[in-house]
Amino acid sequence: MRLKFIEEKIAKGFMIIASLAVFAFVVNIIYTIFRRGIPALNWAMISQIPAGGYYNGGGGGILNAIVGSLYIVLCSTILGLLISIPVVFYLNVYLKKDSRLAYIARLAFDVLFGIPSIVYGAFAFTIMIYLGMHTSLGGGILVITLLIIPIFIRSMDEVAQQLPKDLLDSTYALGATKLETIKVVLRQIAPGIATATLLSVGRAIGDAAGVMFTAGFTDSIPTSLNQPAATLPLSVFFQLSSPNADVQDRAYSAALILIFIVLVISILGRLITNYFSKHKI
Amino acid sequence: MKSYPYQNPSRATWAEDYSFLNNDINNDEGLAFNKSYLKVKDLNLYIHKAHILKNVNLEIPDKKVTCIIGPSGCGKSTLLKTFNRLIDDTEGIKYEGSILVDDTDIFDKKTEITDIRKKMGLLSQRPCPLPMSIYDNIAFGCKMHGERNRKKLNQIVEEQLKAVGLWEEVKNRLHAPASKLSIGQQQRLCLARGLAVEPEFILADEATSALDPISSKHIEELFVKLKQDYTIILVTHTLRQALRIADHVIFMYLGEVIEAGSADEIFNNPKQELTRKYLEGAFS
Numbered sequence: 001m002r003l004k005f006i007e008e009k010i011a012k013g014f015m016i017i018a019s020l021a022v023f024a025f026v027v028n029i030i031y032t033i034f035r036r037g038i039p040a041l042n043w044a045m046i047s048q049i050p051a052g053g054y055y056n057g058g059g060g061g062i063l064n065a066i067v068g069s070l071y072i073v074l075c076s077t078i079l080g081l082l083i084s085i086p087v088v089f090y091l092n093v094y095l096k097k098d099s100r101l102a103y104i105a106r107l108a109f110d111v112l113f114g115i116p117s118i119v120y121g122a123f124a125f126t127i128m129i130y131l132g133m134h135t136s137l138g139g140g141i142l143v144i145t146l147l148i149i150p151i152f153i154r155s156m157d158e159v160a161q162q163l164p165k166d167l168l169d170s171t172y173a174l175g176a177t178k179l180e181t182i183k184v185v186l187r188q189i190a191p192g193i194a195t196a197t198l199l200s201v202g203r204a205i206g207d208a209a210g211v212m213f214t215a216g217f218t219d220s221i222p223t224s225l226n227q228p229a230a231t232l233p234l235s236v237f238f239q240l241s242s243p244n245a246d247v248q249d250r251a252y253s254a255a256l257i258l259i260f261i262v263l264v265i266s267i268l269g270r271l272i273t274n275y276f277s278k279h280k281i
Numbered sequence: 282m283k284s285y286p287y288q289n290p291s292r293a294t295w296a297e298d299y300s301f302l303n304n305d306i307n308n309d310e311g312l313a314f315n316k317s318y319l320k321v322k323d324l325n326l327y328i329h330k331a332h333i334l335k336n337v338n339l340e341i342p343d344k345k346v347t348c349i350i351g352p353s354g355c356g357k358s359t360l361l362k363t364f365n366r367l368i369d370d371t372e373g374i375k376y377e378g379s380i381l382v383d384d385t386d387i388f389d390k391k392t393e394i395t396d397i398r399k400k401m402g403l404l405s406q407r408p409c410p411l412p413m414s415i416y417d418n419i420a421f422g423c424k425m426h427g428e429r430n431r432k433k434l435n436q437i438v439e440e441q442l443k444a445v446g447l448w449e450e451v452k453n454r455l456h457a458p459a460s461k462l463s464i465g466q467q468q469r470l471c472l473a474r475g476l477a478v479e480p481e482f483i484l485a486d487e488a489t490s491a492l493d494p495i496s497s498k499h500i501e502e503l504f505v506k507l508k509q510d511y512t513i514i515l516v517t518h519t520l521r522q523a524l525r526i527a528d529h530v531i532f533m534y535l536g537e538v539i540e541a542g543s544a545d546e547i548f549n550n551p552k553q554e555l556t557r558k559y560l561e562g563a564f565s
Contacts, residue, residue, distance in 0.1 A: 096370065096372050097372070098372055164409065166405045166406075166407060166409040167409050167411070167412075169367050169403065169405065169409075170403065170405065170409045170411065170471065170474075171411065172367060172398055173365060173367065173398050173401065173402065173403035173475065173484075174398070174399065174421065174422035174425065174474070174475070174478050175395040175396070175398045175399030175422065175425065175426060175478060176395070176398075176422075176425055177395055180425055183421075184411050184412060184413075184421075187411075187412040187413065188412045277412075278458055279411075279412040279413050279414060279458040279459065279460060280412045280460065281409070281410055281411075281412050281459075281460045
């Protein structure tokens, strides 16, 4: 057999092994969470806040953490989109391809992308101390927004950089100003916005380090931005840290709820994006 | 149809297949009477330090098809994109001279660039429908310029789709994505989209080069029909196309206008040796 066909077979073998390894890894995680989480999952867990001594095996649920996480994720996603879209639009429509400012901005976003969330948390915590703020829902939203903005910008920017020049030219040729091209640009990069949103939601809902310093943790549901808020990852962490095996199992139930929320948001995101990107050229 | 001494016979035969266009290529009459609303005076264009357009002086006859021909890289498309200042976004661009549209210098600081562009419908090389429905592609420009009346918009969409012969093909799926149309239909849609904002000129940059022969024929037929109402400026690589539809021809070489005149003059009796050689196929 010729060498190039042998190479092809070996390479294909590696690809299959790599794909199976990833698949096995995912299945293993999901299996573990289901195996330990399903028996401990009950209606009280998602409908009640922790009763006294919950983390030592007492009654109640983690509604506080579910609501806290949803508040933080939804608010920071909306804020993140509102801040990131103008940045991406400016980088790709207003600045020229070889603009130095665009180059520096992209480099900065790459650096921000790689900064661990604990650093964001510590940074935000320092500012909060300076401003005399307490750990609060508002602080959590702020730090998670900062955390996901680079994800939003880099993912949308990758798609926006592929915007066909002819598309912008065609819009300008109708007498559009740069700002008036936004409707065209947003529709064209809708799949990129969806991917960015899914990545950001995943990161935002799963982050524990950033919110630990800023949102704090509480057994009650926050009713204002000034009150501390519980989050699911921290709830999982506290339950897993318990010496009580039943409480540890509840941590897996909480993880299951976390995954379910991410799944629902992902499916919704896909449906919304499919609707808006059906016209993409 | 006359034969063209500087075209090889197969090209002439091919041109005859398009006799349905009933083009007045050899009919020089009328050109002289058409007022020119687009004049280029001493235009020099530089990109960084490269001198791209060199001392261009032109008058584009009104309500005629003007073809800009020349070998690759001669500045045809650059000149076309200078007419509606789409070239402005190019890094390191600098120009001197003036382009007068209705006696307004498009480079004048007081001239609104969007007004200039609205006057110049653009048809690019590859059809580029907006990422919207067929209906919204046409209505987008009108809405942008303030037309909100639904009834009026419906009327414009229907009129423009009829003008490009697309209405019968799409009238039952106006809200389907424009990207689902065939490439030839997309190009006609782009033309209709441009016409909807009531331009005076149609700038076409090798508008048929990505299309199949039947679709190209459709577009050429449309140009011939539309020249009654619009001034059409067409950059083309295909001499046969220029031969079929041009009333006026501009030959460019290395950024300079070598010769410009009626199609009859250029194809039958070119004055410049370079034009003669180009038409003979000595270079392309």
